[in-house]
Amino acid sequence: MESRAYNFNAGPAALPLEVLKRAQEQFVEFEGTGMSLMEMSHRGKSYEGVHFETEKLLRELLSIPDGYKVLFLQGGASTQFAMVPMNLLSPGRKAAYVHTGAWAGKAIKEAKMFGEIAIAASTEADSFMRIPSLSELKVPEDAAYLHLTSNETIGGTQWQEYPDTGSVTLVGDMSSDILCRPLNVSQFGLIYAGAQKNLGPSGVTIVIMREDLIAPPAGAVPTMLQYATHSKSDSLYNTPPTFAIYMVNLVLKWLQEQGGAEAIERINKEKAGLLYDAIDGSGGFYRGAALADSRSIMNVTFRMENEELEKRFVKESEAAGFVGLKGHRDVGGLRASIYNAVPLESVKALVSFMKDFKQRNG
Incomplete structure (x- = not known):
């Protein structure tokens, strides 16, 4: 589909x-x-x-x-x-x-x-x-x-x-x-x-x-x-x-069918790892919100240099088919919720978009 x-x-x-x-x-x-x-x-x-x-x-x-x-x-x-x-x-x-x-x-x-x-x-x-x-x-x-x-x-x-x-x-x-x-x-x-x-x-x-x-x-x-x-x-x-x-x-x-909790944890850690690597490897363009030793493998939160850039990220990501990346209204920023049902392919697509956005706006 x-x-x-x-x-x-x-x-x-x-x-x-x-x-x-x-x-x-x-x-x-x-x-x-x-x-x-x-x-x-x-x-x-x-x-x-x-x-x-x-x-x-x-x-x-x-x-x-x-x-x-x-x-x-x-x-x-x-x-x-x-x-x-x-x-x-x-x-x-x-x-x-x-x-x-x-x-x-x-x-x-x-x-x-x-x-x-x-x-x-x-x-x-x-x-x-x-x-x-x-x-x-x-x-x-x-x-x-x-x-x-x-x-x-x-x-x-x-x-x-x-x-x-x-x-x-x-x-x-x-x-x-x-x-x-x-x-x-x-x-x-x-x-x-x-x-x-x-x-x-x-x-x-x-x-x-x-x-x-x-x-x-x-x-x-x-x-x-x-x-x-x-x-x-x-x-x-x-x-x-x-x-x-x-x-x-x-x-x-x-x-x-996925193999239970042990198997889904491996997939979840892979998804989270891809996103956190993209954030940490961006040279400061993206900044992780949560401290490293407390990071969630379900909700990846991150910020950018200013709110205007974050708004542009949300707008362009929505145009590209990504939904739900705007951070919670109480704290702002950006958030990717990568629960069990979010496919690995969706996370890879997001990482690709993030790298492209950085190239165009960094």
Whole structure:
């Protein structure tokens, strides 16, 4: 499909072309049922087959150990910002957060509504262009949990390794980098991820939660905002986002075909390496935004000499078929989001464009 754009959007983001084609084949009639999946009861056998197969695929790809529940929820990561403290924070305990940028900041803002907050570490003084070292973390002894954002899409920073928090529950917002590399799920008590960057379309949020943490909240919490509600009903308490879960199912099958998390990490590192090499080798024409030891393999952020040159870059790149390279409105600059589904060929095309742009404007 020669007309498809080079999609570097930050989210909703690129989906594998193979997945889109498979969904297209089944869109009007799902597996000979005479109906689209979107028309079916979520309690019927056809949809339930998709639902539980999707959970099985996630467990396999992430090597999720026994004792963890997989939930399919709605409301995106933004709802999880509130659900986490509503369910895990109890009187006399603190909620500890690592402040690494805009998304961590949003989670902190929500948590403040439900109890006392402790900032275990912050990189605000460095404009959130780095991830704190493990030695910088100061987790209070009375912390109910430590929350971190594994990948900050706006700054383009990513945790390279996760802290050992001992008896304190580690919570991770992995919306923008889940399944970009292997993950030791057992390090975490709770992981959540909006699907629209690396797992599928918008509409479904994945939650992976240790079963011993699933309990009635300490305070009054609406039924739909209790993890226990969804755990007891296998995420079928109310109508789930059926088509979004089906698309996640197809994306997970595609990931298996690529070789799983280990194989996709090698591809992701190759893509990121090409872009960072083009930036670092440009003689200062392009400048990486995030510090080198905190660079994301999902969101590559960079700047140029001035905003006028950056605007020209965006305009010319759009004319050449590139989409989504303008940096987030809060920080400006440029950003290429190279999630799992972004083909290596798209990154090579971008590098070629960057070199040509430099020749004409350097």
